[in-house]
Every structure is written in C-alpha cells, then in structure tokens.
Amino acid sequence: MQPMLLTSADEWPRGNEWIYEVKYDGYRAILHWENDLPTIISRNQRDITFLFPEIIDFCKRTYPLLAPFLPLTMDGEMVFLENNFRSNFSIVQSRGKTKSKQKVEEASKKFPCQFIAFDLLKIQGTDLVTLPLIERKKHLSQLFKETPLPNKIKFFQRGQIQCIESYEDGDSLWKMIKTHNGEGMIAKRKTSLYTAGKRIDDWLKIKNWRMVTVIVHTFNKENDYFTGAVYKDNQLTEVTAFKHGLTDEQFQTLAAFFRTKGEKLSSSVWMLPPSICADIACIDFDGKKLREPRFHSFRFDLSPEECYWKNFQKQLHPMPEEVPVTHPEKPIWPKLNLLKEDYLLYLEYIAPYMLPFLQNRALTTIRYPHGVPGEHFYQKNVPDYAPNYVQTKQIEGIHYIVCNNLSTLFWLGNQLALEFHIPFQTIDTAHPTEIVFDLDPPSQKEFPLAIEAALKMKAIFDQLQLQSFVKTSGNKGLQVYIPLPKNQFTYDETRIFTEFICQFLVNQVSHKFTLERLKKNRGNKLYLDYVQHAEGKTIIAPYSPRGNEWGSIATPLYWEEVKEGLNPNHFTLPTIIERIKTIGDPFNHFFEAGENQPLKAVLKELKNLLKK
DNA sequence: GGAGAAT
DNA sequence: ATTCTCCAACGCTAG
DNA sequence: CTAGCG
Numbered sequence: 001m002q003p004m005l006l007t008s009a010d011e012w013p014r015g016n017e018w019i020y021e022v023k024y025d026g027y028r029a030i031l032h033w034e035n036d037l038p039t040i041i042s043r044n045q046r047d048i049t050f051l052f053p054e055i056i057d058f059c060k061r062t063y064p065l066l067a068p069f070l071p072l073t074m075d076g077e078m079v080f081l082e083n084n085f086r087s088n089f090s091i092v093q094s095r096g097k098t099k100s101k102q103k104v105e106e107a108s109k110k111f112p113c114q115f116i117a118f119d120l121l122k123i124q125g126t127d128l129v130t131l132p133l134i135e136r137k138k139h140l141s142q143l144f145k146e147t148p149l150p151n152k153i154k155f156f157q158r159g160q161i162q163c164i165e166s167y168e169d170g171d172s173l174w175k176m177i178k179t180h181n182g183e184g185m186i187a188k189r190k191t192s193l194y195t196a197g198k199r200i201d202d203w204l205k206i207k208n209w210r211m212v213t214v215i216v217h218t219f220n221k222e223n224d225y226f227t228g229a230v231y232k233d234n235q236l237t238e239v240t241a242f243k244h245g246l247t248d249e250q251f252q253t254l255a256a257f258f259r260t261k262g263e264k265l266s267s268s269v270w271m272l273p274p275s276i277c278a279d280i281a282c283i284d285f286d287g288k289k290l291r292e293p294r295f296h297s298f299r300f301d302l303s304p305e306e307c308y309w310k311n312f313q314k315q316l317h318p319m320p321e322e323v324p325v326t327h328p329e330k331p332i333w334p335k336l337n338l339l340k341e342d343y344l345l346y347l348e349y350i351a352p353y354m355l356p357f358l359q360n361r362a363l364t365t366i367r368y369p370h371g372v373p374g375e376h377f378y379q380k381n382v383p384d385y386a387p388n389y390v391q392t393k394q395i396e397g398i399h400y401i402v403c404n405n406l407s408t409l410f411w412l413g414n415q416l417a418l419e420f421h422i423p424f425q426t427i428d429t430a431h432p433t434e435i436v437f438d439l440d441p442p443s444q445k446e447f448p449l450a451i452e453a454a455l456k457m458k459a460i461f462d463q464l465q466l467q468s469f470v471k472t473s474g475n476k477g478l479q480v481y482i483p484l485p486k487n488q489f490t491y492d493e494t495r496i497f498t499e500f501i502c503q504f505l506v507n508q509v510s511h512k513f514t515l516e517r518l519k520k521n522r523g524n525k526l527y528l529d530y531v532q533h534a535e536g537k538t539i540i541a542p543y544s545p546r547g548n549e550w551g552s553i554a555t556p557l558y559w560e561e562v563k564e565g566l567n568p569n570h571f572t573l574p575t576i577i578e579r580i581k582t583i584g585d586p587f588n589h590f591f592e593a594g595e596n597q598p599l600k601a602v603l604k605e606l607k608n609l610l611k612k
Numbered sequence: 613g614g615a616g617a618a619t
Numbered sequence: 620a621t622t623c624t625c626c627a628a629c630g631c632t633a634g
Numbered sequence: 635c636t637a638g639c640g
Contacts, residue, residue, distance in 0.1 A: 326613070364627075369613045378627045385614065398627085415613060518631095 001121065002197030003028050003043055003075055006205040012170045012187045013204070019133075020170040022153075022177060023184040023205055024116055025089040025284065026079035027096060031115055031161075034071035036063045040078070040115070042096075051095060052078065054108040054159035055115055065147050068124075072143070075119035075194075076164070080111060081155035082352040083406060084165075085180035087116075090286045110584030112159035117144075121194060129194035133202075136194070137166060156356035158588050177208055179320040180406060181348075183283050184208045209281040211296060212315040214240060215304045216276040219258035222268040226254065228280055228293075231308040239288075239312065242280055245295030274304035285316050287581075314341065317348045322389060323410040332371040332416065333551045336574060340416070346545075347413045349577045351406055353556075353585045354543040358409070360426040362393055362400035364538050365417035372418070372547050379417070387411060393427045402427060418547050421538040434594065435482040435494050436539055437501070438529040442522060443476060447568055449512055449526035450478040454562050456505055464602050467593040469586065472568045474546035474554035479539065483594030491535045493603055498530035500606055542587055545573055555579075556586040 012020065028043045038059050040049045049056065055078075059066075066072075079087035080095075091111050098107050120140040121129050128136045144151035144163040151163050167173040170187060177185055184207040192202030214228030217238060228240040246254070254276075262270030277299040282290035319325055328341035347354075368376045382392045382401045390411060391402040403409055403420070412420075424432040437457060439450040454470055457480050461468040469481040484494075505528060506513045514525040532539070540546065540554045555571035571579075 367613075367626080377625080380627055383614075383626075 001030055001041075001073065003030055004119075004195050004203060005197070005199035006186065006203045007199055007201055009187070009204040009206050012174070012185060012206050014170060016168070017190050018170065018187050019137075019166040019168060019190055020173045021118060021164050021166055021186045021188065022085050022173070022182060023186045023207075024077045024079045024081075024087040025183040026077045026087050026092040026113075026116075029076060029078045029115065030121075031074045031076060031117070032071070033059065033066070033073070036060060048078070048096065051098065051104060052108065052113055052115075053105060054112045055161065058160050062148060069143055069147070071122060071125050072120070073122035074115075074117040074140075074161075075121055076115050076117040078113055079116055080113050081116075081153070083155050083180045083355075084153045085177050086182040089183075089284060089291065093286070108159070110588075112588060114157075114159065115161045116153070116164050117161060118164040119194065129196070132191045132193060133188055134190040155352065156359070156591065158592070174206075179322070181210075181317060182208055207283050207292075209283060209294075210316060210318065211279050211281055212239075212285075212290065212312055213277055213279050213299055213302060213307050214312075215274045215307045216254070216272065216278050217274075218265070218269055218271045219255055219262065220269045221255070224251070224255075226295075228278065228290075229274075229307075230312045231305070233309075236274065237309075239285070240280055240282070240290040240293045242290075242293040242295050244293075245281070250295075250298075274307075276300075277302040277304060277307055285312075310342070310345075313345060317345060319344065319410060320407050322387065323407050323414060325414055330371065332368070332418075333549065333573070334371065335549045336551050336572070338551060338573065340414075343416075343418075343545075343573075344410060344413050346573055346577065347409055349580075350543045351409055353580065353587070354420070354541060355403070355406070355409060356591065357422060357541050357543075357587075358403040358420065360402060360404065360428060361422040362395055362398075362427055363403050364421040365401070365412060365415075366419035366421070366547055367415060367417045368547050369416050371416070372549055376418075376547055395427070400427075418545050420541040420544040422541045423536070423538050424533060425535070429487055430535075431487045431489060432484060432491055432494055432533075432535075433486070434484055435498060436533055437480040437498065438473070438477065438532045438539070439480065440473070440477040440527045440529055442524055442527070444568075446524060446526060447476060447566075448564070450476075451562055451564065451566055452509075453505060453513060453526055453528065454478045454480055456508070457501065458559060458562075460501065460504070464598070466597050466599060466602070468559075469556065469590055469593075470559060470562055471542055471554055471556040471587070472552075472571050474540055474544070474552040474571070475548075476568065478562070478568075479554075481590070482597065482599075483590050484597060484599065485595050489599065489603075491533075494533065495530070496606055496610070497599070497603060498533050500610075502528040502530045543576070558583070558586045 030041045032039045042048050080091040081087050095107055098104050120136050149161050153162055153165055174185055187204045189202040216226055217229040218227045225241045225243045227238050229236045229238045258270040262272045265271050279296040279299055281294045281296045284291040330340045332338055332340050332343050365379050366376050367379055368374055380398050382399045389407045391404050392399045393402050439453045441447055441449045466482050471479050473479050506515055513528055514522050516522045542556050544554050546552045551573035553571050553573055553576050
C-alpha cells in the first residue's frame with residue numbers, strides 16, 4: 001500500500017471542514033499488523049520493521065489486548081519525539097541506516113523511537129480507505145481508547161505506538177508548533193477519502209520555515225549549487241548547499257561574481273573569501289547540513305564575521321514569542337565564558353530530557369540573577385509578574401510553580417533560575433514517584449566512596465529485581481533512583497526500605513559508610529542520607545545545572561559508567577549536549593521502568609523481618 | 613530579574 | 620532618579 | 635527563648 005501524499009502550501013485553509021495535525025519529521029511508514037508481529041513499511045516499500053525492535057517488543061507485549069482488532073493497518077510516522085510538537089529527524093535517519101543486529105539493539109535502547117499513527121486503513125480485516133477521514137479517525141481513536149495504547153501524544157513515553165492529536169483550530173496549533181520549533185503543520189479535509197500514492201489538495205503541509213544567515217562560500221558550475229558556511233571555532237564551516245530560491249538574475253549575477261572574483265579550486269568550483277551573506281530558509285539542521293535549504297535574500301547589511309556558530313544556532317532555535325529574553329549577553333558562568341543566551345540554548349536542547357521530571361511537580365528554584373558566583377536565593381512562590389502560561393499549584397499556602405511546558409522552562413531560564421529542585425512526588429498524589437538514595441561523600445576527595453556505595457546498592461537492587469538508575473548530584477556525590485509504580489507506596493513504607501538498605505550497607509562496610517547526621521561526627525565516611533527521602537523534601541532534578549562556577553550538571557549516567565575513574569567534574573554544561581547526542585539519555589526508560597517494580601514483595605519480607 | 617518601598 | 624530589599628525553611632548555635 | 639547562620 002502506497003501512503004497518501006501531501007501537497008505543500010504556504011497557508012492553511014480555515015473553516016470547519018478541516019482538521020489540523022502536527023507534521024512530524026521522521027520516516028513515513030505503514031504499519032501492518034496481522035499476527036503477533038507487525039511489519040513496518042517505509043514510503044519506498046522498504047521493510048524497516050527490524051530496524052525498530054522497540055516497536056516490535058511493544059507490539060509483542062500488547063498483542064493479547066490488540067488481537068481482537070487484527071488484522072489492522074495504520075498510516076503514520078516513525079519519529080523520535082523531542083516534545084509534543086517536534087521530532088528529531090537525524091535520529092530516525094541514523095536509526096534507518098543502522099543495520100547490524102547488535103547496533104540496532106543498542107540504538108533501540110539509547111534512542112528509542114515512536115510510531116505516531118494518524119490514520120487507520122484497516123481494522124479487523126475491514127478496509128476503511130473508502131470512508132471519509134473523519135470516520136476513519138473515529139475508528140482510530142476508538143482503537144486507542146479500548147486498548148492500552150496511549151491516546152494522546154506524550155513525548156516522554158518512549159518506544160510506543162501513539163495516536164496523533166487532531167485539532168479543530170489551526171491558528172492555535174500553529175502557535176504551539178512555532179513555540180516548540182516544530183517542522184510544520186498538516187491540514188486535512190474531514191471528508192477526504194484515502195487515496196493511496198496520490199497527491200491531492202485534501203492533505204496539505206505547511207512548513208515552519210526558519211531563516212538562517214550564511215556566508216556564500218563556493219559555486220559549482222557542474223550542478224549550479226552554491227554552498228553556505230558559518231564560522232565555527234574561527235573555522236569557516238560549510239552548513240548548506242543551495243540553488244533553489246534564486247531568481248534567474250540573482251543566479252547569473254552571483255555565478256558571474258564567482259567566475260571573475262573567485263579563486264578556482266577545481267575545474268568546476270570557485271571559492272570566494274568571506275564577503276557575501278545570504279538568508280537561507282530551511283526546516284532544520286541535521287548536524288551537518290540544513291534541511292530543505294532555499295535561498296531567500298542577500299544580506300548586504302551584514303558583515304561575514306556576524307555569521308558564526310552561535311548566531312546560526314540561535315536562528316535555528318528561536319525563542320518562543322511569548323518569552324521575552326532580557327540581557328542575552330549577560331555573563332552567567334564567567335569561568336566558562338557562558339552567557340545567558342548560551343544557558344537558554346542549553347535549556348532548549350535539554351528540555352526533552354528534563355521536562356518529564358518537572359512535569360506536575362511543585363518546583364523550587366535557586367536563582368542567580370547576576371550569574372555565578374553571585375548573590376542567589378531560593379524561590380518557591382510564583383512571582384506575581386509571571387506570565388499566564390506558568391502553571392502553579394498551591395500547597396500549604398505556597399503557590400508553587402509547576403513547570404509543565406517549554407515556555408515556562410525558558411521563562412525560568414530568563415529569570416536565571418539555575419537550579420531546579422523537585423519533590424519525590426507529583427502534585428496529584430501523596431505517594432512517592434521514586435525512591436532516591438543520596439550518596440554524599442564528605443568532599444570531592446572521597447568520591448570513590450560514592451562509586452563503591454552506588455555499585456553495592458545496584459548489586460542489591462539487581463538481586464531484588466528492582467530497576468535502578470544513577471546520576472551525579474552535580475556537586476560531589478551520586479544519587480541512586482528506584483522509580484515506583486504510581487500510587488502504590490507510602491513514604492512510611494519507602495522509609496522502611498531506604499533505612500534498611502542504608503543500615504545494611506553501614507553494617508557491611510562500617511569503616512567507610514555512616515548514617516551519622518552530624519557532620520563533625522562523620523569523619524571521612526560517606527553519609528548515606530535516607531532522611532532526605534521524605535515528603536516535603538526536594539532533590540536536584542536530572543539535567544539541572546548547579547550554581548557553581550564550573551557549570552556542573554546533575555547528569556544521568558549509565559551504570560556501566562559507574563566504575564573506578566569516573567570523574568564527576570566531567571559533566572558540565574558545555575559537554576552535556578554532545579554527550580546526549582552520542583550516547584543518548586540514560587534515564588529514557590525511567591518512567592516505564594517504574595510500573596512493574598516488585599517492591600511490594602520486598603517490603604512484605606522486610607516488615608516480617610523487622611517484626612521479629 | 614523584577615517589583616515595590618525607601619531614600 | 621537611584622538604591623534597597625525581598626524572593627525557603629530547617630536544624631543548629633550563640634547569646 | 636530567639637535571632638542569626640548555613
């Protein structure tokens with residue numbers, strides 16, 4: 001089956017005969033599911049099923065519940081979600097190119113993708129393609145309602161099949177897409193039938209073009225392409241090749257300029273020293289090249305020196321309109337030469353990995369309005385000048401900020417909230433969402449003690465079949481997490497567990513670990529702080545910076561990284577983004593891991609044990 | 613960083 | 620006009 | 635007992 005194609009448009013049609021959806025950037029794919037295993041076929045009929053084992057696994061798990069609806073066929077997009085309105089194409093592309101079984105398996109764990117379903121072509125063996133879109137959508141949402149498939153896009157649920165959301169109001173959806181820096185929007189006529197392999201005006205795509213400025217660098221007469229470059233570390237770096245968008249006259253003039261003034265690099269290529277700047281429209285940057293570049297206009301008002309990496313990044317990641325940025329050039333981490341705009345760019349990149357942990361939690365921030373070092377203060381209450389996209393929750397008289405959206409994160413960034421502290425529970429429950437052990441050595445010198453304690457804990461948790469996670473605290477210690485199923489355990493119960501584990505470790509290695517609360521009585525031992533895991537207490541959020549001069553980040557680690565030689569100083573703001581790009585996010589399975597932890601049995605044993 | 617109060 | 624002050628809370632200690 | 639400190 002060929003997927004139905006989209007027609008490009010500059011504007012979206014309005015009126016109630018249309019619905020609107022996010023355009024996700026990934027691989028267009030048709031998912032056929034007849035027996036226990038589905039097959040996923042790309043647009044050019046390539047079977048990509050085995051490139052995405054996380055989808056296969058998910059289908060295997062849910063097969064018993066889905067069986068009554070098979071055979072079914074869904075049209076959708078294989079994506080890596082960064083938020084509900086944007087996906088990351090480069091990751092899907094790289095997944096699509098990974099072939100060896102072992103690498104595929106590894107990639108599926110580190111960069112789990114999602115299949116976003118937006119159309120249902122067959123259910124229980126019955127063809128739906130001759131029904132109008134709106135009817136097919138009803139069947140689709142019915143399917144997701146009656147099964148455990150999540151019926152809303154949730155970017156922080158990895159490796160699943162999700163159902164796209166349809167919107168009646170294109171204008172407000174477009175706003176959200178702009179805010180989240182998405183690829184674009186799709187408009188579909190409610191009455192449209194599914195016309196396989198055809199491009200008709202019932203399905204329209206409207207792209208969210210972003211404009212970037214480059215230095216026109218080379219011209220190749222063989223294919224009429226120009227290249228554009230920007231300065232990165234003082235080196236001219238090519239970031240695009242373009243030819244579309246120039247008028248004939250512009251093309252002739254520019255080409256002639258290269259031929260007469262340029263330096264000839266080969267039989268067909270000329271190069272110009274940096275002089276001419278141009279605006280290029282694109283839909284993204286894949287790490288090496290702009291995607292869908294299109295010449296827009298010359299920028300004779302700019303000098304080439306202004307086309308450098310950071311400006312390029314800023315143009316690719318514009319701040320949402322509703323978040324005004326003040327003093328972008330204020331130095332925040334002077335030792336690292338990091339400005340406020342660098343911090344905001346960090347937040348932009350880290351948001352997909354950090355926001356899931358801030359979701360529905362009463363937030364405490366530490367603000368450094370003049371950078372670090374510098375005067376700072378804790379803030380719990382929302383200031384009354386906060387914009388209305390900042391959600392709040394009143395708890396015991398305090399109006400906490402709840403950072404549930406990207407704009408709020410940026411706004412907090414602009415407020416120079418550098419440290420994000422969160423409780424162990426969400427605002428909708430009295431039960432802890434996870435257990436955290438704080439391994440706090442007396443000083444940096446004793447960090448190996450934290451490594452040792454963490455590994456001992458990990459061994460215990462493995463034995464108990466409890467999945468655990470580990471991160472640096474961003475100061476001098478480590479923190480070990482056990483995510484819990486929702487609403488299952490009380491703080492009293494988790495206390496029994498945390499106290500037992502800590503006591504056990506101290507009994508085992510009493511010359512290295514201690515439960516002593518008073519600092520002066522701890523000596524050089526590692527303090528196992530189980531008191532810190534309690535209602536009303538908070539802990540630094542994953543990927544939050546710490547307000548120190550070195551720009552430390554509370555960094556999630558893979559357990560394999562926790563071994564002799566692990567250096568907590570390595571995890572600083574400038575290194576984290578590259579780290580996630582290459583090895584992924586060690587916490588990406590955190591929330592799904594929580595749901596089936598066998599802590600109940602462990603607690604029962606412990607309670608019996610303690611009675612005697 | 614931003615508001616309101618104090619100087 | 621400019622400067623100052625506030626923005627958590629909990630355990631501890633000195634007075 | 636409380637203001638101040640971290």
